[in-house]
Amino acid sequence: MSASPENLVAILVMALAAMAAKGGGFVAMRWLGRYRFVNALLDHAPGAVLVSAAVVPLTQGGSAFVVGAVVGAALTRTVGGFTAGLFGAVGAVALARWAGLT
Known part of the structure; x- marks a missing residue:
């Protein structure tokens, strides 16, 4: 397995940005x-991260991503946790694709 230099630089820059944001937060x-x-602000940050991660697949993807977004939003709201919503959304997209949705 190999990675292109552009991907490695992007990962490094994202890691530095995350560390700078965390340090700035402290x-x-x-x-x-x-x-x-x-x-x-801190209470709503996980939901904002979930929404920002879901916007691109929803606009470019098919109905499987819409199913995942609905399940993720419902689980985040009912269970009250970012982790449950995230794993539920990923699982719902996988099941929807397995069922034949695009």
């Missing part, structure tokens, strides 16, 4: 404290 929390706005 600095911001030290200066700002835990105000209601900061708590609300």
